[in-house]
Amino acid sequence: MIYPSYIIPSPIAVLADVREYLPEDFSHHVLLTASRVLSGFALSISIGTLLGIAAYLLKWVPVLNSLMSALQVLPGVILGVIFLLMFGLGSTVPILLITFLVLPTIAITTANGLAKKNTALEEYLKTIKSNKSTIWKTIYLPALIPVLLSNFSLGVSMAAKVVVLGEFVGSQDGLGYLLNRAQITFNMKEVFFYLIILLVFTLLVQSLLAFFSSVFFKKYFYAE
Numbered sequence: 001m002i003y004p005s006y007i008i009p010s011p012i013a014v015l016a017d018v019r020e021y022l023p024e025d026f027s028h029h030v031l032l033t034a035s036r037v038l039s040g041f042a043l044s045i046s047i048g049t050l051l052g053i054a055a056y057l058l059k060w061v062p063v064l065n066s067l068m069s070a071l072q073v074l075p076g077v078i079l080g081v082i083f084l085l086m087f088g089l090g091s092t093v094p095i096l097l098i099t100f101l102v103l104p105t106i107a108i109t110t111a112n113g114l115a116k117k118n119t120a121l122e123e124y125l126k127t128i129k130s131n132k133s134t135i136w137k138t139i140y141l142p143a144l145i146p147v148l149l150s151n152f153s154l155g156v157s158m159a160a161k162v163v164v165l166g167e168f169v170g171s172q173d174g175l176g177y178l179l180n181r182a183q184i185t186f187n188m189k190e191v192f193f194y195l196i197i198l199l200v201f202t203l204l205v206q207s208l209l210a211f212f213s214s215v216f217f218k219k220y221f222y223a224e
Helices: 011-016 026-057 061-073 076-087 092-115 119-127 132-170 175-184 188-216 218-222
Strands: none
Touching: 011 188, 026 061, 026 092, 026 132, 026 175, 026 188, 061 092, 076 092, 076 132, 092 132, 132 175, 132 188, 175 188
């Protein structure tokens, strides 16, 4: 209502003119971006979860928080340029960029989530000489599962944003590359179309995660 359509087009205008700017190999770019998001996210949540658990068990949570916070400060553009010089164009740059930018949040939330376990119940189980498997099942899983589900939700959203930057900097394919090409030519309808695709992808993943959480892991949110 305020800006002209060549700056901020309406959703109807964006979808009505899709055939004019949609490349023939669009599905290839979408699948490539999705694979990069999932690959980078898988690396970040695997490494981040292991680091968080290890830091908690070794009582290095403050050290982990400091190191991960320092890593979060690094600008994504600078990391992207460094990875580009190291590995060249391709999928490596966006995947590594997702890993390095999402991992700190995963590690910090995992370590701090475990630190909030039910200490009183843990002491009671140790007093009655419960075995370690019972303690893990009763204490640590109820603390860890909600954190992991939150990490999945937050991590996928972050990965979907970071992949655009990675493909901007170090790729010649994917939605980020198409988005960069569209903004160079000032084709705002195309820009907003790619943003809609990213939003739809994120919403689908979040919906699936919410479904599995409510069906299979609901009890862990009321463990205490």
